Amino acid sequence: MINRISRRAVGALLVSTSLAFALPAAAQNEIKIGYNADQSASGAAELGLSGLYGFQAAIEDINAKGGVLGRKLVGVIRDDAASPPKSIQNMNELIDNEKVAAVVGPTNSGNALAWLHIPQQKKVPVVSHVATATDITARYAKEPQNYIFRVSMVDREQLALLAAYAVKASKSKNIAIIADTTGYGQAATKDLQEILALHGIKPVAVEKFGPKDTDMTSQLAKLKAAGADMVVTGSLADATAQVLKSMEKMDYYPGLLSTWGSINTPLINIAGAKLAEKTIFAASTTEDASDHATALHKRLIAKHPNMPAFVSAAQGYDAVMLIAAAIKQAGGTDGDKVQKAMESLGEIQGIIKTYKKPFAKEQHEALGVADFHLAQWKDGRVVKLDNEIVKSLAAADLKR
Amino acid sequence: MTAILQALASGLALGAIYGLIALGFNITYATTKTFNFGQGAFLVPGSLVGVSLLLLAAGKPHWGNLAPSEMTLFTYGLATLASVAIVGAIGILLYYCAIKPFVGVGGLNWVLSTIGFGIILQNTALAIWGPASIAVPSPLGNEVYRIAGAGIRPQEVLVAVVAIAVMVGLDFVIRRTRFGKALRAVAFNPQAAAIVGINVEKIVIIAFVISSALAGLAGILIAPITTASVFIGLGVALKAFSAAIVGGLTNARGCVLGGFLLGLIEALVGLWRAEMREITIFLLIIIVLVVRPSGLLGARSVEKI
Numbered sequence: 001m002i003n004r005i006s007r008r009a010v011g012a013l014l015v016s017t018s019l020a021f022a023l024p025a026a027a028q029n030e031i032k033i034g035y036n037a038d039q040s041a042s043g044a045a046e047l048g049l050s051g052l053y054g055f056q057a058a059i060e061d062i063n064a065k066g067g068v069l070g071r072k073l074v075g076v077i078r079d080d081a082a083s084p085p086k087s088i089q090n091m092n093e094l095i096d097n098e099k100v101a102a103v104v105g106p107t108n109s110g111n112a113l114a115w116l117h118i119p120q121q122k123k124v125p126v127v128s129h130v131a132t133a134t135d136i137t138a139r140y141a142k143e144p145q146n147y148i149f150r151v152s153m154v155d156r157e158q159l160a161l162l163a164a165y166a167v168k169a170s171k172s173k174n175i176a177i178i179a180d181t182t183g184y185g186q187a188a189t190k191d192l193q194e195i196l197a198l199h200g201i202k203p204v205a206v207e208k209f210g211p212k213d214t215d216m217t218s219q220l221a222k223l224k225a226a227g228a229d230m231v232v233t234g235s236l237a238d239a240t241a242q243v244l245k246s247m248e249k250m251d252y253y254p255g256l257l258s259t260w261g262s263i264n265t266p267l268i269n270i271a272g273a274k275l276a277e278k279t280i281f282a283a284s285t286t287e288d289a290s291d292h293a294t295a296l297h298k299r300l301i302a303k304h305p306n307m308p309a310f311v312s313a314a315q316g317y318d319a320v321m322l323i324a325a326a327i328k329q330a331g332g333t334d335g336d337k338v339q340k341a342m343e344s345l346g347e348i349q350g351i352i353k354t355y356k357k358p359f360a361k362e363q364h365e366a367l368g369v370a371d372f373h374l375a376q377w378k379d380g381r382v383v384k385l386d387n388e389i390v391k392s393l394a395a396a397d398l399k400r
Numbered sequence: 401m402t403a404i405l406q407a408l409a410s411g412l413a414l415g416a417i418y419g420l421i422a423l424g425f426n427i428t429y430a431t432t433k434t435f436n437f438g439q440g441a442f443l444v445p446g447s448l449v450g451v452s453l454l455l456l457a458a459g460k461p462h463w464g465n466l467a468p469s470e471m472t473l474f475t476y477g478l479a480t481l482a483s484v485a486i487v488g489a490i491g492i493l494l495y496y497c498a499i500k501p502f503v504g505v506g507g508l509n510w511v512l513s514t515i516g517f518g519i520i521l522q523n524t525a526l527a528i529w530g531p532a533s534i535a536v537p538s539p540l541g542n543e544v545y546r547i548a549g550a551g552i553r554p555q556e557v558l559v560a561v562v563a564i565a566v567m568v569g570l571d572f573v574i575r576r577t578r579f580g581k582a583l584r585a586v587a588f589n590p591q592a593a594a595i596v597g598i599n600v601e602k603i604v605i606i607a608f609v610i611s612s613a614l615a616g617l618a619g620i621l622i623a624p625i626t627t628a629s630v631f632i633g634l635g636v637a638l639k640a641f642s643a644a645i646v647g648g649l650t651n652a653r654g655c656v657l658g659g660f661l662l663g664l665i666e667a668l669v670g671l672w673r674a675e676m677r678e679i680t681i682f683l684l685i686i687i688v689l690v691v692r693p694s695g696l697l698g699a700r701s702v703e704k705i
């Protein structure tokens with residue numbers, strides 16, 4: 001009896017050791033790219049989920065063409081559920097255990113700000129494909145090497161576009177700001193005030209509400225009393241939906257401009273499809289923006305029929321393309337060399353645009369206000385906004 | 401003028417939510433002088449169980465989003481009954497786990513044990529449903545009723561009607577029925593109540609079941625306003641508790657009055673400065689506690705918990 005057990009144990013041991021030997025051999029031929037983003041929890045989780053679909057599609061495309069430097073790309077995927085401690089843990093695990101060459105993520109700016117020091121110290125390039133806080137790429141800008149890059153919207157830049165539109169669209173030049181009391185909402189309020197000042201405009205009212213509030217009629221009554229005909233809000237989709245519902249209660253519809261959080265479906269789920277059409281928001285791309293975008297959208301929607309927010313899928317796709325190009329240029333996965341290659345990339349065809357030298361020492365944003373446009377929900381889909389005001393926006397209007 | 405009317409309408413709508421939840425504190429306090437500090441967490445299964453049943457009936461996974469067409473007044477009614485029954489049953493568990501070991505022992509052990517039970521319940525829900533919130537359409541539609549320019553939604557009216565109906569019902573049961581007499585007897589003196597043949601434990605369990613069932617009812621009723629999620633109870637339960645304290649924990653009418661009062665203050669102060677809302681509410685609570693320690697409508701008493 002004892003004999004049989006021990007024989008089995010020896011057998012198991014043999015199998016497991018041979019597996020352990022086999023793994024590194026396979027791993028040496030692979031290049032791992034980490035994905036660490038909220039795909040399930042916060043109001044922005046859909047951006048992380050769509051981002052993953054784009055991330056995977058890019059890896060598929062690269063592997064179909066023989067991989068990078070003859071090696072296969074492998075995505076290592078982690079969900080941080082919007083929790084900073086979990087995000088930090090994921091980051092350490094991806095870098096120390098999985099030995100990823102680069103990381104794409106996260107969804108939530110707060111999580112990025114919680115772990116930026118880890119990839120920076122361990123010399124692993126990161127491309128933020130969703131998180132928008134201005135400080136993410138700026139924190140290590142003064143270091144000899146900044147390992148943090150971004151292929152996403154940048155708050156300051158998207159607010160610049162919203163402010164420019166508000167100034168053009170407002171007849172009375174009475175522009176107001178309403179935002180939730182989270183760090184995101186208050187940072188947006190501060191940025192907006194500064195940008196509007198560049199236009200020579202002082203907002204007629206600046207209001208705030210709690211992130212869980214469901215009735216903002218009192219705050220909106222003040223905007224109405226101040227005569228605001230354009231309102232800019234910096235909040236996540238669920239809060240913006242509640243602002244719209246309160247506007248409906250009051251039958252008060254100034255132009256409502258919001259950040260790209262409005263691209264998430266909680267906006268239409270909570271506010272209803274018709275009411276959701278009443279906000280105009282910033283986006284880097286929509287599925288109808290270019291042939292590349294249409295093709296990727298068609299392919300992803302065939303695989304993931306419920307895919308929300310195409311925009312972050314495009315950003316996730318482009319992030320992988322830029323990383324792969326940098327690894328190829330660096331001739332390996334050494335973090336220090338890949339970082340340098342990122343800053344001296346040539347021309348790369350992406351989904352959002354053709355990137356021409358996207359990054360440099362002083363420039364870690366692949367996208368800027370010139371790449372963004374305005375969008376709107378229409379019959380349950382996000383479409384590009386193309387009215388007279390948008391057409392009249394010139395580069396000089398985009399003050400920031 | 402319209403702004404003030406709107407603030408009144410919004411304040412009453414908000415206050416109805418607080419009042420409805422506050423009623424859950426009333427019945428157990430009236431019986432055992434304890435209540436469920438984790439009441440907010442009981443809204444979570446209330447909203448999520450009901451919504452998931454509707455989702456499953458529509459052939460979707462239990463955590464998806466409901467379309468307005470997948471909800472009728474009839475199915476919503478059934479889901480509400482299921483929520484009330486299931487969360488009511490959790491009340492029995494609450495009694496045996498978090499109340500019974502500490503009843504009559506004195507001290508504040510029951511405070512922590514009920515908070516702990518709530519946290520366990522909330523985290524169990526987190527494991528089942530995940531952290532995302534579920535948008536729930538109202539079975540009464542999303543049209544806005546307009547009264548002299550002020551808008552209010554049918555679901556908000558429904559919450560107010562239910563809050564007042566439950567208040568009247570509880571008031572009647574406690575003041576006019578044999579069961580209510582037994583409840584009051586247990587509250588007054590459990591030993592004496594037992595001597596005259598009242599099954600004290602049974603009465604107390606029923607009180608906790610009613611209290612929990614009310615949280616379940618509140619959860620599913622407010623889901624179309626706040627969305628259903630694991631975090632549904634966080635903010636509102638504290639306000640509801642404050643409403644109960646201000647109005648009087650021992651009095652169902654006081655709980656609902658306190659709820660409406662808080663809602664109105666919140667909306668009206670919001671017209672002035674949004675960041676002053678909570679400051680005003682909690683200042684008011686302190687003042688009320690100083691002037692009338694047992695709340696506006698609460699029975700004056702000298703005993704201490």
